[in-house]
Amino acid sequence: MAPRKSGPPFKRAVIFHLDEDVSSTFRNILEGRKIDVWEEKNLRDLRFTLKTYNPDFLFIGSGYVIKREIGFISSLKKGTDGLSIVVVSTLGDREGIHPFLDESIFSVILDPYHPKEIAHLIKSAEGTRRAEIQDKTLKGILDQIANPNKFFIGKSPNAIQVRKSIQNAKKDNAPILITGEGGTGKTHISYSIHVRPQSGLTSIRIYDPISEPERGRGLVKYVESLGHLDTLVIKNTQHLDSVELNGLVSMMKESERWGENLPRFILHHNPSHGIPHRFDGFSSLKKITIDPLRERRNDIRLLVDYFQNIFTKHVDGPKVEITPPARKLLKNYRWPYNVTELMGVILYGIVSTGGGAIYPFNFPDFITISDPFAMEKMSLENFFLSKLTPVIKKMSRHNVEGLYPIVLSRMEIPLIKLVLQETGGNQLKTAKILGINRNTLMKKIKKHKIVINEIDS
Known part of the structure; x- marks a missing residue:
């Protein structure tokens, strides 16, 4: 990758392996600042994009990179002048981000669900061409993530029911099935249920059958490889194959019997695919249904x-x-x-x-x-x-002076052009419509170098 010269605020960013909700937030903030955004889902495409796209910023999820590619990402930074690498981590990943905290080349966001963190990060990057580590207390993180009212404000029967269901789900470790379209807040609900302020920091992982790099090993082996885990969120359960689905149901039943040895399961499902029949008759499975915003x-x-x-x-x-x-x-x-x-x-x-x-x-x-x-x-x-x-x-x-005549001149140019166009270039009619005499109009046409022939054509 070619070294980047110092210059204006960064204008290109790449997003890699972030949760859908977090990715959407980053994308909207970046695009709102007129910054081009690319998003990649796998490492091969990321390597290619970084070499050809030469971005100023890389936002990267911690879960995948920590285990496999910290060396690769480190080499990118060390060999590139001007690339800011931001590791995005949620509360449950805090234990895993320690390797990044030991590397001064990285910046870390602990709570990407709070827009203040992202906005402050980008503002800092525009001013210094690097991101600053966001330092938040445990209490602040818990308060922000654990409050379900933040994402489910509303007086509709469904919004009220969702808030009640979240509080009810916190009372025990029964498995939960959250049904809703994309963007309804299933991930936010999962963190709200997982985080209990009195319990402090606990471990949580997210498994997505669409993008999970460990997919080839199977869901059961993946869970076994994690060791102790408090909560496992399984997204897009509609994409689990029959073997994985059967394994999931078996693990949930085992979790009922040996709760201390297996994590609590929180399942995300898109209602357009129907509910798997394997979940039928699962008496302890709590269900939360989120209606679409429309x-x-x-x-x-x-x-x-x-x-x-x-x-x-x-x-x-x-x-x-x-x-x-x-x-x-x-x-x-x-x-x-x-x-x-x-x-x-x-x-x-x-x-x-x-x-x-x-x-x-x-x-x-x-x-x-x-x-x-x-x-x-x-x-x-x-x-x-x-x-x-x-x-x-x-x-x-910038302490600009003489603003009044500057603004007025910029506003009268298109006005004169439009009226001239409407009158077919007739200056007498144009002057009458504008309420000025013809000599004044001619002076303005000459002053602003308005070409009547081009307007008439």
Whole structure:
């Protein structure tokens, strides 16, 4: 990989082997800062991308790399000038990140579910071209992850039931089946159930049959290789083959009898695939069902308020305000990736504007496409306000003077061009529509070097 020269803030990032929810959060923050993002799922593709893409940043999950590729990742950093490598680790992985803490070349995020950590990291990286280790107390981590209300705010019957189910699941170590579409918060529920403030740090691992590098060994052998483990989260159970599924059911039954020797099992399942019949009749299996966000639209307003408030605390700038047109757009969108997508879209809008009022066009294109008239519904005053806000912020930092004539001249150029185009280049009609005399119009055309022939054509 070619050495990177010092220069402006980083503009390219690669995400490797992160949980879907965490990856979505990183992606939205990065893209909100106009940073290109690539995401890789396996080591071969990662090697190729790092060599050809030459990124400024690598966000990498700790679970896979710690065991197999710490040497490879270390060599990347030592041989590259300007590549910042960030190890992303959740509470349950804390024991495993010690090798990274011993390496000064790495930075570590302990709690990627909290946007403050990521936003602070990126802000630091833009200023110093390296990330800083985020130092949090045990109590702070437990408080942030263990509170299920953070992700399941809402007054819908389903939101209320999910919160009750989480509290009920904390009472014992019975296996749990969490059913919901992608982005509904299954991983967040799992950590909420696993983390019990009175028990301190305990061990948790996530097994995904889609991307797990140990898959070839089989689920049972994988569990046996882990040694003591308090909780095992198995994602995408709809992709387990019959052998793995039978092995899972057998282990859960063994766990009922010998709870101290096997972990607590928390299963994630997508309802579009149906529930495996092997789970039928499993009396001790607790079930938590999460409805998609589109089926509980009345919860969207409360979620928007919540995300707006927590993100506002970490934005250096005007108070964030999501305008009524933007709120209406958010409420009417179908949210195929549910709450995770909603959080990401709000975060995108806040990061891209730097605070202040957020309008529909401040959201990603795939949101505004669902309402093609979002721009037309905005008043002219609010449109100019939204466009001028980031400009004023930048100029205020550099002691710019004489702003009034600069802004007015930039605004009158497109206005004159549009009216000239509408009148077919007729200066007399244009002057009348604008409310100025023809001589004034001619002076402005000459001053701004507006070519009438090009407009007329």
